[in-house]
Amino acid sequence: MNLLARPFDPTHDAALVTGAGNGIGRAIAQALVGEGVKTVFADVREDWVAAAVRASPCPELAIPWVGDLASLESCNALLAHANGVLGRVTHFVHSASPGRKEVDHALAVSRETWQQMHAVNIDAGFHLARELARLLIDARVPGSFLMVTSLHAGTPRNLPHYSTAKAALSMLVMELAKTLGRFGIRVNALAPGAIAEGGFVADPALARHIPLGRLGRAEDLAPMALAVLSNRVSAYVTGTTIVVDGGLSLTNWFDPPSLDDL
Ligand SMILES: NC(=O)c1ccc[n+]([C@@H]2O[C@H](COP(=O)([O-])OP(=O)(O)OC[C@H]3O[C@@H](n4cnc5c(N)ncnc54)[C@H](O)[C@@H]3O)[C@@H](O)[C@H]2O)c1
Known part of the structure; x- marks a missing residue:
């Protein structure tokens, strides 16, 4: 048997991806559609969603x-729409997150920006995941959820609203995985490194700190996202964070060895 040939079952699987208008969410949503999975592309930006749907491999499967x-x-309107058009959401990806601005450090960030960041990442992530899980449990159907977190769930970013929201999301993944596993619902996190598109304006000099020698692209995330989402490929994986960062998180106060004499 070819294990990786058909990671999804398009006759049964259907997906909802938030933040599908841009960057990593868009790449994952388009990759799901490319696998034949009918997918709702959800985002706050109408122009971005329309463009993402148009540029999908099978636009007729992108809603x-x-x-x-x-x-x-x-969030409730999205649930009603997704359940209406898909029948049932078996695969949920939460990638939506407000833009991050370097000026919003601990002494500057406004209460509104703080609340918005937490509302979209953690409040929406929890509500959507829990309501989708209830439906799967009632129908006795397995599911797979993926939250896009960050390396900054575990290390400061000078953006406290962002790092705390991602840290909370990271714990939510573990809480949900522990509670929902008995119903066949797997919940995991994807932690991207420095992805030079979407909402991160990357300094190219950062590549120096990345063992694989380059900044990431949204397309670097999509294959791993699909692998973790797939109940065929990752049937026994839940509650974990998959880091896709080219080795960026290995950086610390030691430089790599020089190896000049090799
Ligand atoms: N780019 C990176 O280097 C990087 C690194 C680590 C984690 N991430 C995470 O990856 C995810 C995608 O980020 P990205 O940088 O690829 O692109 P991005 O930040 O542009 O994507 C976020 C998407 O969420 C949407 N969004 C924002 N507020 C929303 C709201 N209130 N309701 C609905 N949608 C909303 C945006 O319109 C956008 O399309 C985010 O969760 C981000 O935190 C990105």
């Missing part, structure tokens, strides 16, 4: 939804 996930009403 746009536009709304602000900082609001509970919008």
Whole structure:
């Protein structure tokens, strides 16, 4: 048997991806559609969602939804829309996150920016995951959820609203995985490194700290996201964080050995 040939079952699997208008979320949503999985592309930016859907490998399988996930009403509207068009969401990816600005350090960030970051990442992530899980449990159908966190769930970023939201999301993955595993619902996190597109304006000099020698691209994340989401490939993987960072997180106060004499 060829183990990796058909990671999804398009006759049964259906996906919802938040933050599908840009960057990593877009790459994952488009990759799911490329595997034949009908997918709702959810984002606050109408123009970005429309472009992401148009540029998908099979646009007829990509369903746009536009709304602000900082609001509970919008989250409920998204759930109603996704369940209506898909019948059942078996695969959920939460990649939506407000833009991060370097000026928003601990002494500057406003209460509104703080709340928005937490509302979209953790409040929406929890609400959507829990409501989707309830439906899967009722129907006795397995599922697979993936939260896009960050290396900054575990190390400061000078953006306290962002790092604390990602740290909370990281713990939510473990809480949900522990509770939902008995129902066949797997919950994992994907922690990207420095991905030079989407909401991160990367300094090319950063590549010097990355063992694999380059900044990341959204397309570096999509294959791993699909592997973790797939119940065929990752049936026994839950509650874990998959780091896709080219080795960036190996950086510390020691430089790598010089190896000049080799
Ligand atoms: N780019 C990186 O280097 C990097 C590194 C680590 C983690 N991440 C995470 O990856 C995810 C994707 O980030 P990215 O940098 O690829 O692109 P991005 O930051 O542009 O993507 C976030 C998407 O979320 C949408 N969004 C923002 N607020 C929203 C709201 N209120 N309701 C609905 N949608 C909303 C945006 O419109 C955007 O399309 C984010 O969760 C980010 O924190 C990115």
